[in-house]
Amino acid sequence: MKAVLITYNVAIHDEVMEKLTSMDLLDGFTRLERVIGKGKSSGPHFGSHIWPAYNSALLIITEDEKSARILQAVRELREKFAKEGIKAFSWAIEQIT
Secondary structure, eight states: OEEEEEEEGGGHHHHHHHHHTTTTOSOEEEEEEEEEETTTTTTEOOOOSSSSSOOEEEEEOOHHHHHHHHHHHHHHHHHHHTTTOOOEEEOOOOOOO
């Protein structure tokens, strides 16, 4: 099992959900609707009056094969939405209780 965390500019939320849904990759997920942060290429997303943009995040726990497909989908989205910002992180899940 793998955990995949995808963080992205909220402006591309519909595109992210459409891509993952169309590829049958969202059996279950947790969405963190409003998160803040700063990336090297996308700049500050702090949800403030100075830096008004903010991010969303999806946490997906899935089989190893599906996690690889999710990461590939994010690579494709990164090419399309380089300025808006989207990134994925993956790590092993040892136990679910």
